[in-house]
């Protein structure tokens with residue numbers, strides 16, 4: 001865990017701010033955080049926006065540099081896929097199959113970093129999981145390939161629209177976070193809280209990625225079958 005990613009430990013998931021508040025209230029605390037996002041599609045753009053709102057320095061890495069530039073918030077840097085990672089928190093905003101290539105290409109650079117996996121590893125024709133049977137989740141499979149990284153499952157239970165807006169039906173969008181490293185989980189929670197969303201630590205460690213991936217899959221099924229909108233999601237009612 002680097003100094004930047006651990007710099008802010010005050011926030012936690014018991015945040016009591018009024019539900020309508022989207023304004024970052026601890027931006028100052030995460031100013032030192034550097035976030036690299038690999039991928040510049042729906043989730044890459046949305047998470048880049050969250051990181052920028054939180055006051056983090058943002059790097060976007062993508063195969064297509066034009067798409068990286070289009071997704072980049074003001075002040076962000078862009079780099080081609082394969083170029084060095086500058087962030088301490090690295091978000092893999094890529095389709096699940098691409099994670100294997102990231103593990104090969106970037107394994108050394110991911111050592112000691114907080115690596116966030118937002119993927120939903122499903123077959124879109126059956127909506128079944130495509131994770132090999134020996135792994136509980138896609139995140140667990142990826143973590144086994146990058147043992148030096150602190151892998152965190154997060155963002156997969158939220159559609160890009162509610163991550164980008166920061167709001168789900170009038171409440172701050174809830175970002176469920178699961179991982180084996182408390183400080184890494186907290187770094188992600190601090191980042192999303194600073195952007196006005198609500199990070200919630202799912203106790204149980206990375207093992208819980210299995211449930212988060214099932215939840216992400218269920219949400220996709222509901223949207224594909226038009227039971228719920230792609231702009232919707234769940235919110236916590238107190």
Ligand SMILES: NC(=O)c1ccc[n+]([C@@H]2O[C@H](COP(=O)([O-])OP(=O)(O)OC[C@H]3O[C@@H](n4cnc5c(N)ncnc54)[C@H](OP(=O)(O)O)[C@@H]3O)[C@@H](O)[C@H]2O)c1
Pocket residue numbers: 039040041042043044062063064067081092093094095096097098101118119120121155156157158159160161216
């Ligand atoms: N969309 C959602 O609402 C949502 C919600 C929760 C979780 N997720 C998960 O988030 C991840 C990203 O989804 P998305 O909707 O952002 O996808 P997307 O819009 O299709 O963007 C995918 C990005 O991944 C890059 N990419 C694709 N294959 C690659 C490869 N083999 N190597 C390197 N880069 C590759 C693409 O690069 P190019 O630009 O060069 O093509 C693009 O920037 C997925 O795992 C998805 O399951 C999505």
